[in-house]
Amino acid sequence: MNKPERRPRISREQQKALRFEELTNAAWTLFCEKGYESLTIDEVAEYAGYSRMPIYSLFGDKQNLFFHVWKKISLELMGILLKGCKEGATLNENLRQLAENLLQDQANKDSHGASIFYVVQSIGISRPDIQEKLRDLAEIHLQGIKTMISYSALEPGQTLRSDPEIIALNLIAMINGSSTVEFQTRRHFQDADYLHTLYKAMALN
CATH class of the missing domain: 1.10.357 (Tetracycline Repressor; domain 2)
Structure with a gap:
């Protein structure tokens, strides 16, 4: 029986870059749907599949994210x-x-x-x-x-x-x-x- 192919590990910096990309893409998609004022950090995080903490650690706040x-x-x-x-x-x-x-x-x-x-x-x-x-x-x-x-x-x-x-x-x-x-x-x-x-x-x- 063949073993499943192992996915290559990625470094912490690569993980950080991936989260950064996914969160900015999620923010842009939701901005196009809802606008800025009504959009929350929690909604962006949920759409991207994360908790809110990566947004705060990567961007600091909603203003810097945008x-x-x-x-x-x-x-x-x-x-x-x-x-x-x-x-x-x-x-x-x-x-x-x-x-x-x-x-x-x-x-x-x-x-x-x-x-x-x-x-x-x-x-x-x-x-x-x-x-x-x-x-x-x-x-x-x-x-x-x-x-x-x-x-x-x-x-x-x-x-x-x-x-x-x-x-x-x-x-x-x-x-x-x-x-x-x-x-x-x-x-x-x-x-x-x-x-x-x-x-x-x-x-x-």
Whole structure:
């Protein structure tokens, strides 16, 4: 009789990472169903198959849990926005790719991503520790766009309108602003040509 195959043991750090992932995924799923205010730590823990203690040991409280939910979502979004942007491609081409990626992401999502952004921003107003984490996260996004600008090639006769970091700040502000308007109005009023034209005007002379 063959013995059942033994499952490989995982380290404490791997167990911690797994719990972290499962709890943030559970919090996001329930947030999409119930919103933030009515959702409790106990409900998140039960949905993920844990007691409440791992949430307190990993995150400290509900506010920090939802910061990490937003961090996970926003980093995934940055990966989506920069997908297909290539080192050595022209900045014009990479800005076009950025515009198309943004519209594709918006078309595939509902309003929950924008909702959790506002929830976490509101939490940060009264929580300096979370506000600092939000600044650190914003710096990661800034460096991602700045790096894309820096590794892109310029076409003959083109120059950058400003320092890559300034351009990146302006692009992020434009992306955030347009996303806010679309979230508030529930209307998609942009297309890739429109965004590409705006991005070029902000980045290139």
